[in-house]
Amino acid sequence: MAAAAASALEAADDSGRAEAHVAGPWHDEIVTMSAAAMIGRGADLSRLDERLDEVRAGAPFTVIVGGEAGIGKTRLIREFERHLPSDVRLLAGQCVDLGSVAAPYAPVKTALRALVADVGAAPVLEAVGPGRAALVALLPELAAESGEVGAPGAGIAAGQLHEGIAVLLETFSRERPIVFVIEDLHWIDAASLALLRFLLRALGSSRVLTVLSYRTEDVTRGHPVRSFLSEAERDRWVERLELGRLSKAQVKRLVKSLIVDEAPNDRVLETVFRRSDGIPFFVEELVGIDGCRDEGFVPDTLRELLLARYERLPESAQALLRLISTGGVRVSHALLAQVYHGDDAELDDAARQCVLYGVITIDGDDYSFRHALVREAILDDLLPGERARFHARYAEAYEAAAEAGSRRLAAEISYHWLGAHNAVRAFPATLQAMREARAAAAYATAAQLGERALELWDVVPDPETAAGMGKLELMGRTASHLRNAGEVERGLALVKAALAECPRDEPQYPRFLRDKALYLAAIGKPGSIPLLEEGLEVLGDDGDPEILAGSLATLAGRLMIEGRTGEAIETAERGLAVALEHDLPRSASISMNIAAVSRAVRGEVDRGLEMLAEARELAEGDGAALLRYWVNASDIAYLIGDYTEAVRLAEDGLGRARAQGVERSSGVLLASNAVDPLFALGEWERGGEIIERALSLDPPGPFTVYLQRARIWSMLWRGDPTGAADALRRVRPMMAAVQEVEMQTRLAVGQMAAEVALANDDLAGAWGEIRGILHEQHPLHPGYAHPGFWVAARIIAAIAARPHAVPEGVADEAGSSVARIRQLLEAASFWPHHEIWVALVEAELAEASEGAGAQVPGTDAAAWRRAVDVTEREGVPRYLHPYALLRLGEAQLAAADRASARATLQLALDRAEAGGVTAVRERVERVAATAAIVLDGAHRAAGGEVAGIAGAAASDADAAATAELTARERQVLELIAEGLSNRQIGERLFISGKTASVHVSAILRKLGAATRTEAAYRAGALR
Incomplete structure (x- = not known):
């Protein structure tokens, strides 16, 4: 399929527009058709109206309309739009077909330009707030209209643009409800799809009804929209409408609504139903053939049906339609005049005939095919040479438009030169399109274009001169775009390919090693440290200072996360020295930051806090370094027990992350740092809201792990151990990957998982989760380890009370670990609030000297x-x-x-x-x-x-009687209280059911109880 022009706004209707269509003269006569009625879609239309009512009341919603080609998706949406109340603002856009790499944000730009045209550029930029630079990067014409200055697109992140658009829609929806329509998702570009993913989660406080449509047969296995639809289905604020084919009765009603002069006979109606298969568009096309007066005029194939009107046109009109089809479903008259080889009168005459015969329609200044299927059929009819010539004309026209205007058209130019088989001219256009996509923060599209340019590299002469860069640099930039688009695995593969091509003595070699290390860390895979060490070895002390300082800071951070504290301090302070010598404040701040945290972890808490304050001063004015400061400063504040300050720091940083457009990355990390201190302060609901908001942003894997760990732990303490266990099972594989490379995650997730197992009475599982804390290779981070020691003590005590509830050997291992826990506690005695955790650990392990608790820990x-x-x-x-x-x-x-x-x-x-x-x-x-x-x-x-x-309340006498029970009888009594049968008690304690029955009888006798339940209540002194 060929591309749509950049000016394309909306698709042609799936089942015919409301205005009359005029069929052409098949046999020297014109058959008049009335406006097509919308048949069989009343329930769907009512559903859209109901959702709009909910949105008007303050609940955002998304409706996704799916169905095969011609089924009536666009007609349904047009009918819905036509009846919108006057106080509702409609913002609509349509995805355009530019092959495998569509122009970034094409449908979104159309919708936003409608908003700008309605309210003006200045109010739009004012409403978007911190995201104004990102919006100007997306719509460069806003700079001229509003008087903005600067370099649009410089330093813009995708998250900043997404957040800005969300804020824009939320803001204007308070004034008037908004219906936000994006049609033809099967052609959507990667950047727009990522934005829709964000908006579905982020528009939680708006009055926005989002309506999306897609062609089901084009969303095949592996299509990016397929995963989007699967994700959307899990959202309770999303509804999918799948449009079905019309019944025989509905087809008859549709046919009768189309024919004006005479009603067709039953035989013709039966033929139309059989040949159309109940698809409204096909019904309209069949009726358009001589009014269905004669069955002999019904085409045998779908292609014949789609081309029936086209083939009855004069050759001049057919040639025009072939030219338009190369440009897309919709082409402006101005663009068509540029690519048409003929005078204006010939163009007008040919276009008039196309309209008269009902092949194309006029909408404003544009010509559009009545249906995309017709355009695709005509496009398939082009000869190879004809197709290449037409593509070349469009490419030249777009080049002229790009030179004359402010809109970015490089993606269209690249597409058409490729269609013209002119790689030499397609190559620079592709690179320019990549730069334009990067300027608009459309990283996914930029990456696709970078990969396209790499494919062309060996085809064009002197590609380095044409590109203005070497192949390795292009590979590095494309990999960076892939990483920023969330395609870290593909970015990693490209970096590996670059390393394979890059000689070791090239200056770019250590940079690629550093990038590979960063990509591995981003997906929670091991191997970063050896790569960084190799890069530093290649650099030597005289290497590029910027790469050297950055690599040292990155290595120090990985060493700190893996628990190699001493090495982290040494590396960070070396990086700090290089950064200060060469006036690199960002690297200096990050190195100081890492050294500060590492010193605190090693026991120099006060010195670490002082160094963090110095890192904050070095970071002044540098957004990335400031975010790194807020991340680590808020974490340390939480771990030393200054919860209010931890929340303040995290929320300050989160606000800055939103302003910088990195809420999905650094912002999520800061959000997770706010959650734990909020839970510590007892603000469970507020912490939960932050978790849900952050998870809705679809953050990278490791950040998701931090959030899910906090979420599951809060479920546990909020009284849902079963739900916590289910949630843990779902995310455990993701957590395991990050645990492998991060000590703090091993400790935190291990503690949480052990508590979940303990709460669900899985003592062996709980011990398996927590025992790793006793066998870490490197010194433990005390802030994360202390709570783990307490959980370990709880599990040891539970196993000691019920040794037969765990497999053989587990009880002995747990009991022998008490000394190790106390040893590790003593090693961390420098940490603030150490005595709190010591008191809890000892209380869990201490046994009462007498009474029912004798020889029972805790x-x-x-x-x-x-x-x-x-x-x-x-x-x-x-x-x-x-x-x-x-x-x-x-x-x-x-x-x-x-x-x-x-x-x-x-x-x-x-x-x-x-x-x-x-x-x-x-x-x-x-x-x-x-x-x-x-x-x-x-x-x-x-x-x-x-x-x-x-x-029969328990008395002192009951307690005394309970004290007479043996240790085994107390164990049996605990299981009686849980409601277990004799057989279940025997299985739990590894004894026979008969032996369990003997113990139960002895318990009843000693307590003077008539029933098992009464025994449990009389023994109320027992836990």
Whole structure:
């Protein structure tokens, strides 16, 4: 299929426009057809109207209309547009067919230009705020209209443009609801598709109804729109309308609505239905052939049907249609006049005949085919030489238009010169199109054009002179565009190819090594450090200072992330020296930053904080370096317990990331840094909102891991352990890749996964998740390790209480690891709030000296009192205090101190409720119910059963009786309380069901209980 002109605005209708179509004189007569009625689409139209009503009320929505060619997609959308209320603003665009690489943002530009024409350039630029530079890069004519100065496109990121357009639509939708239409997604360019992905998630507070259409048979396996549709289907604010074929009765109604002078007979109607297969456009074409008066005029093939009107035109009109078809579905009269070889009168006469015969229609100053299928059939009819000549004419016309105007047309020029088989002229046009796409932050399109230029490199003479760069530089730039477009794997493959072609002594060789290292890190793959070290070896001390300083800073960062702290400090300070010597403030700030964090991790916390402040001063005025400062400064603030400052730093950085258009990368990292301190402050909802917003931006893999880790952990503490386990299973493969190369991710994800397993009673799985913390090769990051030590202690205690619940050998390994945990804790004693985690670890492991808790870890009330005291201090995660209170209450019950236990559990319930710690609140309620303790404000989920058994409230005598139980009987009693049968108890403890029954009988006898349930409640002192 050939391309549409750059000026193309909208597609021809799928099922005929509302205006009358006039059929040509098949046998010296003109058959008059009335306006085609819209048949069989009433429900679909009503659905669009309903969605618009919801949008007007403040809920954004997207409707995706799909169907085969000719089924009536465009007709449905036109009918919907025609009846829009006057207060609704319509912004519409159509994707154009430019082969495999379409002009970037073509449909979006059309829609936005309609907005500019409606309200003016100045209000649009004012509304877009920080994104004005990006919008000017997309629509360069805005610079002249608004008086903007500067170099449009310089330093513009795709995210900045996406955010700017989202802000623009949101802003104007507050004034008037917006219907945002993009048709023919099967031809969409990569940049526009990425924008639509963003808008579907980002327009959450707008009054925008997005309507998209696509041709189903053209979205085949591997088509980028296919994955877009799959993603969209999972969004509850997206609905897909698949248009079906018309029934026989509907076809008859459509035919009768088209024929004015006489009704066709039943035989002809049956023929039209059979030949059209119920596709409205084909019905209209068949009716247009002599009004369907004679079955003999019905073509045998689809091609004959599509070309029926065309073939009855004079040769001059057919030649014009072949010329128009080369330009696209829609071509402006001005462009057509330039490429038409004939005088104006001949052009007008030929065009008039094409319109009279119903092959093309007039819309403003444009000619458009009544349907894309007709254009495709005519295009296929072109002779090879004819096609090449026509493409050359369009290419020359676009070149002249580009020289005379401000609009970017290099993509069209490249496409047409390729169609003309003129590689020499297509090559520079392709490179210019790549630059234009980069200026508009259309990285995906820029990458496609770069790859096209590389394909042409060996075909054209002296490509280096024509390109203004060498092949290796072009490969590097194209790889960079691929990385910025999110195609890191393809970018990595191109960098590998460049390294294979680049001699080791070339100055670009170490740069490619650095790029390969960065790409590997971006997708969470190992191997970055050896590459960076090789690059530094090649550079030597006298290499390019900028590459040297940058490579040292990058290497230092990777060493820090992998836990090689000493090497990170040494490398970062070497990079700092090079950067300061050669006045490279960005590299100096980043190196200082990494050295600061690494020193803090090693124990020089105060010095590290001072160096971070110095890194902030060095970064002044440099957006990238400032973002790096905010990332690490907010992380350190959180890890040392300054949660309010951590949130402030992260949100300051997030605001700057949005302004710079990197919310999807650095912004997501900063968002994840805001989430953990918000959770620590008890602001669960606010943290959850940030997670959802950041995930909606479809961030790179490692950043998604950070967000998902926080999300799953919050689900756990908010009382949904099953949901947390399901979510973890879905994202675990992605997490594993990042864990392999990042110590902090290994520690954080390992802790979270262990807690999830523990909450779901998978003790062996929990130990398997956490044991790695004890065997790290490099010194542990104390801020991430301390919580892991506490989780490890919880798991060890749980296994000690139920050793038969884990496979043989696990209990021994866990028990023998206590000394290792204490050793690692002592090594991290310099870290702020170290004593908090020590108190929690010791409380989890301490055994009561007597009573029901004797020889059961975690039952020493005195140890839990210390934990309660330290967790009440400032700078402690707020979920820890209600947890410590809960555990103290359980220990008091184990010691038969029911009065103290009730007071403690009541306080735990109140604090958990106030802090939103649902998991703790629910466990407090279970413990209290089991002990028949009534708490104020407790949820009575068990209803009458709990109330009924409460009459047999546990007494001191019950506690004394419980103390007489053996250790094995206490284990069995715990499983009775869980509701397990004798057989299940036997499987859990690796004993026979009969032996379990013997233990149950002994428990009932000792407690004086008549039933298993009563035994569980009488033994309320037991956890």
